[in-house]
Amino acid sequence: xxxxxxxxxxxxxxxxxxxxxxxxxxxxxxxxxxxxxxxxxxxxxxxxxxxxxxxxxxxxxxxxxxxxxxxxxxxxxxxxxxxxxxxxxxxxxxxxxxxxxxxxxxxxxxxxxxxxxxxxxxxxxxxxxxxxxxxxxxxxxxxxxxxxxxxxxxxxxxxxxxxxxxxxxxxxxxxxxxxxxxxxxxxxxxxxxxxxxxxxxxxxxxxxxxxxxxxxxxxxxxxxxxxxxxxxxxxxxxxxxxxxxxxxxxxxxxxxxxxxxxxxxxxxxxxxxxxxxxxxxxxxxxxxxxxxxxxxxxxxxxxxxxxxxxxxxxxxxxxxxxxxxxxxxxxxxxxxxxxxxxxxxxxxxxxxxxxxxxxxxxxxxxxxxxxxxxxxxxxxxxxxxxxxxxxxxxxxxxxxxxxxxxxxxxxxxxxxxxxxxxxxxxxxxxxxxxxxxxxxxxxxxxxxxxxxxxxxxxxxxxxxxxxxxxxxxxxxxxxxxxxxxxxxxxxxxxxxxxxxxxxxxxxxxxxxxxxxxxxxxxxxxxxxxxxxxxxxxxxxxxxxxxxxxxxxxxxxxxxxxxxxxxxxxxxxxxxxxxxxxxxxxxxxxxxxxxxxxxxxxxxxxxxxxxxxxxxxxxxxxxxxxxxxxxxxxxxxxxxxxxxxxxxxxxxxxxxxxxxxxxxxxxxxxxxxxxxxxxxxxxxxxxxxxxxxxxxxxxxxxxxxxxxxxxxxxxxxxxxxxxxxxxxxxxxxxxxxxxxxxxxxxxxxxxxxxxxxxxxxxxxx
Numbered sequence: 230x231x232x233x234x235x236x237x238x239x240x241x242x243x244x245x246x247x248x249x250x251x252x253x254x255x256x257x258x259x260x261x262x263x264x265x266x267x268x269x270x271x272x273x274x275x276x277x278x279x280x281x282x283x284x285x286x287x288x289x290x291x292x293x294x295x296x297x298x299x300x301x302x303x304x305x306x307x308x309x310x311x312x313x314x315x316x317x318x319x320x321x322x323x324x325x326x327x328x329x330x331x332x333x334x335x336x337x338x339x340x341x342x343x344x345x346x347x348x349x350x351x352x353x354x355x356x357x358x359x360x361x362x363x364x365x366x367x368x369x370x371x372x373x374x375x376x377x378x379x380x381x382x383x384x385x386x387x388x389x390x391x392x393x394x395x396x397x398x399x400x401x402x403x404x405x406x407x408x409x410x411x412x413x414x415x416x417x418x419x420x421x422x423x424x425x426x427x428x429x430x431x432x433x434x435x436x437x438x439x440x441x442x443x444x445x446x447x448x449x450x451x452x453x454x455x456x457x458x459x460x461x462x463x464x465x466x467x468x469x470x471x472x473x474x475x476x477x478x479x480x481x482x483x484x485x486x487x488x489x490x491x492x493x494x495x496x497x498x499x500x501x502x503x504x505x506x507x508x509x510x511x512x513x514x515x516x517x518x519x520x521x522x523x524x525x526x527x528x529x530x531x532x533x534x535x536x537x538x539x540x541x542x543x544x545x546x547x548x549x550x551x552x553x554x555x556x557x558x559x560x561x562x563x564x565x566x567x568x569x570x571x572x573x574x575x576x577x578x579x580x581x582x583x584x585x586x587x588x589x590x591x592x593x594x595x596x597x598x599x600x601x602x603x604x605x606x607x608x609x610x611x612x613x614x615x616x617x618x619x620x621x622x623x624x625x626x627x628x629x630x631x632x633x634x635x636x637x638x639x640x641x642x643x644x645x646x647x648x649x650x651x652x653x654x655x656x657x658x659x660x661x662x663x664x665x666x667x668x669x670x671x672x673x674x675x676x677x678x679x680x681x682x683x684x685x686x687x688x689x690x691x692x693x694x695x696x697x698x699x700x701x702x703x704x705x706x707x708x709x710x711x712x713x714x715x716x717x718x719x720x721x722x723x724x725x726x727x728x729x730x731x732x733x734x735x736x737x738x739x740x741x742x743x744x745x746x747x748x749x750x751x752x753x754x755x756x757x758x759x760x761x762x763x764x765x766x767x768x769x770x771x772x773x774x775x776x777x778x779x780x781x782x783x784x785x786x787x788x789x790x791x792x793x794x795x796x797x798x799x800x801x802x803x804x805x806x807x808x809x810x811x812x813x814x815x816x817x818x819x820x821x822x823x824x825x826x827x828x829x830x831x832x833x834x835x836x837x838x839x840x841x842x843x844x845x846x847x848x849x850x851x852x853x854x855x856x857x858x859x860x861x862x863x864x865x866x867x868x869x870x871x872x873x874x875x876x877x878x879x880x881x882x883x884x885x886x887x888x889x890x891x892x893x894x895x896x897x898x899x900x901x902x903x904x905x906x907x908x909x910x911x912x913x914x915x916x917x918x919x920x921x922x923x924x925x926x927x928x929x930x931x932x933x934x935x936x937x938x939x940x941x942x943x944x945x946x947x948x949x950x951x952x953x954x955x956x957x958x959x960x961x962x963x964x965x966x967x968x969x970x971x972x973x974x975x976x977x978x979x980x981x982x983x984x985x986x987x988x989x990x991x992x993x
Contacts, residue, residue: 233261237375247386251283254354254379259285262368264358265336269344270297270304271352271383279304279353286357287331295328302326307341307353313373315340317363333357340364342372346380347408347610354379385612408874409608411628412582412594416645416982417603418634419558419580423617424570426563427543430535433509437501445495448504451544452485455537459485462572466596478568481537490515490534505545512538533592536567560621564613568592576600581623583630585611589906598930601653605630626981628874645982652978656933661690664936668943672918674935675733675926677904678723684929691936694730696852696926697792697904698723700737700775710771716778720789728786733829733852733902733926736805737765737775738794762793762801769808776812780823790827792852797836799843806847829902833857838886845897852926853890855905859883878907879960879967884920888955891921900924911938911979912967918944919951934979941974 240253251269259267266286270279278296281287300309306324307314319325319339327334336357344352354376356364438444463478485491490511497507512534519531559578563570566584571593582597582604589606597604603625611630622631622642631638664672675696676684684692703711703719711719724732765772776791783789793805806828816823830837830844833854837844845851855878860866862883865876877883887903894901902924907913909931915938917925927935942950950970954963968980968988977985 233257233371237378247382248283250379250382252285254375255283255285258354258356258372258375262356262364262371264338264356266333266355266357268355268357269352270308270355271344272299272308272350279308281328281331282352284331287333291328291331295331297326297328302328303339303341304353304355307343307355308350311343311345311350313340313342313369315364315369317361319357335359337361338364340368340372342369342376344376344380344383346384349384351380351383381610384610385615405632407608407611407630407632409583409605409611409628409630410588411625412584412587412589412591412604412606413598413602413625414981415581415601415603415625415649416623416642417560417580418620418622418639418642418646419560420556421562421583421616421619421621421632422555422559422574423613424561424563424566426536426539426565428539428546430509430512430538430542433505433542436503436506438498438503441499441501444498444502444504444507447545448491448494448498448508448541451504451541452491454544455540456482456485458540459569462569466572466576478572481533481569485537485541490537505542508538508542508545532565532567532587535565536569540569560623562611562613562616562621566593568596571596581605581621581625583608583611583621583623585609585613598928627983648978648982655978656937659687659691659933659937661687663693664691664939666918666939666942666944666947668945670918670944672939673900673902673924674932675902675904675924676727676932677926677928678727678732688929688932691932692730693924694788695723695727695732696902696908696924698732698734700734704737710774713774713778713781716775717781720779720782724782724786724788728788731788731790731827733790733792734779735792735794735831736762737771762795762805766801766804766808772805772808773812776809777816780812780816780826781821783824783826784822787824790829790850792829792831794831794854795833796830796844797834799840799847802830802844802847832890834861835886838889841890841893842896845893845899848899850900850902851890851894852902852904852924853887853922855883855887855903855907857905858886859905859907862886877960878905878910878913879916879954879963881955881957881959881963883960884916884951884954884963887917887922888920888951895921902926909935911935911976912964912971914938915942915947915970916951916954916963916967918942919947919949919954938971938976938979941976942970946970 237254237257240257255267255269266284268284268287269282271282272278273280273296276296277299279299281292281295284292297304299305303314303316303319303322303324303326316322316339317337319337320327320334336359338358338361339355341353341355343350344354354372356368356372459478459481493511494504494507497510498504516531516535516538519534555574555578557578558580559574560581560583561570561574561579562583563585565586566582571579571582579600579602581602582593584591584593584604584606585608587594587606591606594604594606603623605623605625605628608630616632619632620634622634622638624631624642634642664674666672673693674691675694676692678695678698703716720734723734779789779791791809793802796802809828810825813823813825827849829850829852830848831852831854832838832841834857838858841851859876859878859880863875863877863880865872891901901922903917903922904926907917908925909927911934914925914935918939925935950967953966957963957966964984965988968984971977971980972985972988
């Protein structure tokens with residue numbers, strides 16, 4: 230069956246039109262199943278009827294003319310119920326209704342399956358036979374699989390205008406929605422500008438060279454040209470972004486100069502490969518390593534490497550740079566939007582970003598957030614070939630793209646756009662000073678620090694320290710393990726930047742599917758494998774060097790806190806603390822002035838939740854990683870657009886896990902923090918304070934909204950909302966009660982527009 234499917238999918242992919250594709254489908258399936266008829270019916274939304282779009286076996290003149298009401302006949306039964314129907318005596322079924330113009334009255338057996346795309350039923354795929362027989366399980370499986378394969382094709386055709394049902398020929402449909410992942414909140418409209426990659430590495434054919442020196446020279450020339458372009462783009466962006474954000478391009482330049490990339494390419498060239506061949510293998514190998522990582526931020530670095538590789542390849546192949554004229558309202562669209570693509574657009578014209586791949590952790594999403602523009606990532610079904618120049622709405626709240634919106638939909642979204650502008654002005658009025666509830670309870674707002682984001686003086690006054698500093702950055706920027714001195718220098722700079730405020734540094738979180746380029750680990754089930762403290766405890770030389778560097782960096786400052794990732798047992802905590810205590814004694818004996826740091830446990834797997842009371846007795850603080858904890862509790866990959874809408878921090882299971890953790894910390898009288906997207910969501914922040922969390926760590930972009938929200942609620946009101954939330958049956962119900970409380974506080978603009986609208990119309 231797989232071979233049949235492969236050939237069918239390839240033939241459909243090669244079809245010039247949708248009609249041709251549907252004809253191929255019905256013909257191939259009829260022949261494969263050796264049945265009398267195969268037909269495709271699609272739902273005409275303008276008439277609410279199932280229209281016969283293609284057939285092999287029925288009267289061809291009935292195509293596009295024969296139709297059934299939405300619940301009429303066996304086709305209507307399949308389509309309205311969304312269920313497979315397999316009958317050996319179809320004419321005697323109570324729902325049977327034959328269409329005289331099709332000539333189907335002679336057919337006795339019927340098998341119909343729904344064609345579904347993102348839970349929307351688009352059509353029905355049918356086979357029929359003159360003899361009475363029940364279609365087999367294998368035949369059912371084949372038809373179901375084909376229906377699933379062609380659903381995206383039909384959905385794409387709807388937006389591109391290639392699917393004409395009762396519409397005027399050539400008229401493009403409007404208000405077609407495509408789901409992705411919310412990358413950066415906000416709403417805007419504009420014109421789609423689709424960018425293609427400069428060159429495709431996988432298309433490079435393996436080749437040998439008789440002149441390695443010439444290939445090396447061409448590679449170095451291409452490398453130099455790409456470096457020059459990156460410097461130019463960095464300079465243009467520096468007018469609109471802080472230095473730490475444009476420092477990304479310095480990282481790119483280091484990648485190009487690093488031995489892991491350029492050195493390995495040169496080595497392969499010297500062994501006899503052409504420069505394009507060598508580049509292909511080195512870059513794709515590095516990309517595969519990063520893509521295998523579990524950490525969403527680190528996984529996104531594969532995109533950066535791939536983009537650099539493509540740009541070098543384009544120079545090697547002497548391909549001309551794409552000439553592109555951008556309108557005044559650019560919505561940058563690509564299979565994988567990269568920071569370099571973004572840097573090529575005038576920031577004054579750039580309204581939003583839409584990427585088929587990527588997530589909210591991608592560099593380009595971080596830059597979009599800094600530029601204050603909405604972004605939708607992971608829009609996997611967006612037909613790039615059909616939307617160039619189309620009018621789009623980009624809804625960064627819902628993670629949705631609307632193609633060719635109607636005047637009515639535009640008017641609805643204009644309200645959200647106006648509200649966003651009003652909110653921005655409102656947040657500019659948020660006063661300096663730390664966050665407090667309306668009755669004076671101090672809530673510690675902490676910063677998720679990284680290579681991007683420079684705080685203004687007002688923002689700095691809002692924070693009480695750094696709640697999460699990922700040390701992986703230092704290790705990823707090199708082709709070998711950084712030395713103790715190199716680490717000490719990096720850590721010292723971070724600690725000094727925020728002193729005397731505390732800085733929470735997470736120890737190296739690698740292993741399993743989060744391997745470094747020079748410390749690769751391959752496992753069959755990396756998500757549950759050798760990772761986190763399991764690796765560093767098995768390799769104490771790595772852990773001890775890092776702890777030595779941290780403690781030396783903290784000398785004279787005293788603001789270091791150490792956070793241990795992926796703790797699942799008490800034994801791991803005790804072993805880690807023993808090693809840290811050993812380093813304190815060693816450094817003291819060597820004459821260094823060091824103090825024992827506070828050591829915390831990251832609660833990010835379910836097992837840690839249930840032993841939180843025991844962990845709290847031996848840790849100095851607890852810090853919940855809400856992104857990973859939610860992902861593990863709900864078994865949902867939040868970077869996967871297919872299931873991203875199921876990633877729900879307000880889910881009762883998540884809230885109850887958070888309550889268990891906070892109670893453990895409160896009982897042990899130690900701080901309980903939360904870092905992750907929940908902390909930066911104003912609605913969630915109020916709940917978290919009510920649940921007992923006294924530290925919330927977030928990106929700098931979220932600080933103003935959270936501070937504004939907390940200042941409107943008393944600690945008692947936060948506790949009451951949390952108590953009510955814990956009794957609810959779903960995340961939707963929780964969101965509704967919190968959103969209603971925000972509206973009563975005149976904080977309407979802090980409520981996402983879609984949620985606000987549902988409350989206004991009374992939709993549960």
